[in-house]
Amino acid sequence: MAEIAFIAPYEDLAHIARQVSLELGLDLSIHVARVEEGANLARDLARNGCQVIVSRGVTAWLIEQAVDLPVVDVPIGGYDILRAYYQAKQFGGPIGIADVPDVIQGLESLETILGDTFLKYTLKNQDDDIRRGIMALKEAGAEVIIGKIAMAREARNFGLNSVIITSGKETVYQALKEAQRVLQVRQQEKRRAEQFKAILDFAYDGIIALDEEGRITVFNPVAEKLSGWRAEEAIGRPVTEVIPAAQCHILLKTGKPELGELLDIGNTRVVANRVPILVDGRTVGVVTTFQNISSLQSLEHKVRRRLAGRGHVAKYTFADILGESPSLKEAVRLAREYAAVQSTVLIHGETGSGKEMFAHAIHLAGPRQNGPFVAVNCAALPENLLESELFGYAEGAFTGARKGGKPGLFELAHEGTIFLDEIGEMSPRLQARVLRVLEEGEIMRLGDDRIIPVNVRVIAATHRNLAQMVKEQAFREDLYYRINVLNLEIPPLRERGADVLLLAGHFLQEFCRQLQRPAGNLTPEAARELLQYQWPGNIRELRNCMERLALRCHGTTINAAEVRQALGLVIAPESGVPGEGAAGEGRIERLAGQVSTLERGLIKRVLAEAGGNKAEAARRLGVSRTTLWRKLKEENKIDKTGKA
Numbered sequence: 001m002a003e004i005a006f007i008a009p010y011e012d013l014a015h016i017a018r019q020v021s022l023e024l025g026l027d028l029s030i031h032v033a034r035v036e037e038g039a040n041l042a043r044d045l046a047r048n049g050c051q052v053i054v055s056r057g058v059t060a061w062l063i064e065q066a067v068d069l070p071v072v073d074v075p076i077g078g079y080d081i082l083r084a085y086y087q088a089k090q091f092g093g094p095i096g097i098a099d100v101p102d103v104i105q106g107l108e109s110l111e112t113i114l115g116d117t118f119l120k121y122t123l124k125n126q127d128d129d130i131r132r133g134i135m136a137l138k139e140a141g142a143e144v145i146i147g148k149i150a151m152a153r154e155a156r157n158f159g160l161n162s163v164i165i166t167s168g169k170e171t172v173y174q175a176l177k178e179a180q181r182v183l184q185v186r187q188q189e190k191r192r193a194e195q196f197k198a199i200l201d202f203a204y205d206g207i208i209a210l211d212e213e214g215r216i217t218v219f220n221p222v223a224e225k226l227s228g229w230r231a232e233e234a235i236g237r238p239v240t241e242v243i244p245a246a247q248c249h250i251l252l253k254t255g256k257p258e259l260g261e262l263l264d265i266g267n268t269r270v271v272a273n274r275v276p277i278l279v280d281g282r283t284v285g286v287v288t289t290f291q292n293i294s295s296l297q298s299l300e301h302k303v304r305r306r307l308a309g310r311g312h313v314a315k316y317t318f319a320d321i322l323g324e325s326p327s328l329k330e331a332v333r334l335a336r337e338y339a340a341v342q343s344t345v346l347i348h349g350e351t352g353s354g355k356e357m358f359a360h361a362i363h364l365a366g367p368r369q370n371g372p373f374v375a376v377n378c379a380a381l382p383e384n385l386l387e388s389e390l391f392g393y394a395e396g397a398f399t400g401a402r403k404g405g406k407p408g409l410f411e412l413a414h415e416g417t418i419f420l421d422e423i424g425e426m427s428p429r430l431q432a433r434v435l436r437v438l439e440e441g442e443i444m445r446l447g448d449d450r451i452i453p454v455n456v457r458v459i460a461a462t463h464r465n466l467a468q469m470v471k472e473q474a475f476r477e478d479l480y481y482r483i484n485v486l487n488l489e490i491p492p493l494r495e496r497g498a499d500v501l502l503l504a505g506h507f508l509q510e511f512c513r514q515l516q517r518p519a520g521n522l523t524p525e526a527a528r529e530l531l532q533y534q535w536p537g538n539i540r541e542l543r544n545c546m547e548r549l550a551l552r553c554h555g556t557t558i559n560a561a562e563v564r565q566a567l568g569l570v571i572a573p574e575s576g577v578p579g580e581g582a583a584g585e586g587r588i589e590r591l592a593g594q595v596s597t598l599e600r601g602l603i604k605r606v607l608a609e610a611g612g613n614k615a616e617a618a619r620r621l622g623v624s625r626t627t628l629w630r631k632l633k634e635e636n637k638i639d640k641t642g643k644a
């Protein structure tokens, strides 16, 4: 279906249109139909995708009334009238012409060129009474009438001669060029409207536009969702009826943009931006955008996390915390209660007892579960580094500071939880900074003067006796009271009775499955060995011990000797480290010395075996990296490679 159609009121015109379209290389559908018949045909063409119609005279006028498409009227040109004039001249007598104002005005210059005059009658429009025009011209003395088809026919009814003004090639050419231009503009407009619609439909913001009278002209799907109104119902109504809270009609008077205003639409809190539409300095409308605050926050959140390039997520839930002992069950019960509230939790427990696991579980069971969980070990980093990790820094804050600065862990934990492990090891200066964050809910990056608000729940943990440290002035009292709101004590493994065996069985199965070996069974003596052991490294140590057993034991049963070996209680003589036998000789007064010598020797050997890799050495020793770090610091004699 051609996008341009030509409806010619008479065959000759269709013929000219055919010729011109061939010359222009134009895809044109050409039809012959007059007046009403032409209008009906136009309706059909419009339904079938026609975009522009070209016609002439009354037919063109009727088509314009019938369809919502641009209609190009083949104009009456000077040449067309000239042709008709010379034909009329052959009849002799005065020539009369009745037509619309455009044509009549154009006649004056033609009269000057021809040195002749026409009797003229101006029709108000195409529909004006042609009869009246003819009668007027006849009365004025006209003997020949020139005009369009209807006019020429009517003239004959009054006994007058008549000549039809036909359109020539030039005017048809002109009309078809105009139709092409109209089609182009229309297509451009359509594309622009589609783009505009896509922007409105897919925008994350609610968008409303008002006209000069404060009536809604644009209402996008997000606005529909926020307000509960359908666009069809909202468009055309005064905004005050649809979203009274929007207050955007006020801008029609003030003409001043209002940005970042908080308001409530129904139950949703939004940020609104209102701007006037100005044409030549006059406010002719208003555009308002709304953003849902909670989605804005979660987006901001996502951006913060993406920018940091780390997935700060909690891994463990309460279901992962194994144990049937009453002390552990009580800790879990309390922790579940703490999860539901927002206050700071202070977890106390020995190394490896599961403090971090509890922190994960509390976060995941609470209202911040979809927010980040950021864990930081305050003992693992030197003070300066810990400070920049926690608070971030601005660009150029120090030599080597990353371009664009770096967000701190408090910032990354926004809307989530930060887990400050080993808080007792934090320097007093950093303690003061952390206290400020907790009290004011805002942070300032190092080397920056901008304040960034943060909403973070803090869970702190320590193996130390913080109350004692406060007494000894080794920990700030104010910070202690600020973090010690909800207290959680994690029992050491040696006080959890049969949990040792439950956990041992669980870990053994886990490692054997990984190694694709059948899980071995502990002999009663082996189990007794595990139950008697003191577990200074708690569950971490038990886990590592089970890993070693899974690796070493190929039999189906695991005996006491194998357990003792896995626990490091039996040490090969060539290691040069005194074993249990040496320590058990009875020289009680030297026990402490023996133990520390044993410890030092063990650390030295394992560090050497691990090629100086502290994380690996800590893993093999069954202690946390922090514990190893601390012991190395205390010893201060053993360097990285394990040399004394």
Ligand SMILES: Nc1ncnc2c1ncn2[C@@H]1O[C@H](COP(=O)(O)OP(=O)(O)OP(=O)(O)O)[C@@H](O)[C@H]1O
Binding pocket: 320, 321, 322, 323, 349, 350, 351, 352, 353, 354, 355, 356, 357, 358, 421, 463, 539, 540, 543, 624, 625, 626
């Ligand atoms: N109840 C438990 N059930 C199963 N696994 C546990 C349990 N408690 C701790 N673990 C495991 O023991 C290891 C040590 O736990 P976690 O890191 O939570 O201890 P921690 O007290 O935070 O240690 P540290 O004080 O050294 O940081 C982890 O591998 C953890 O998965």
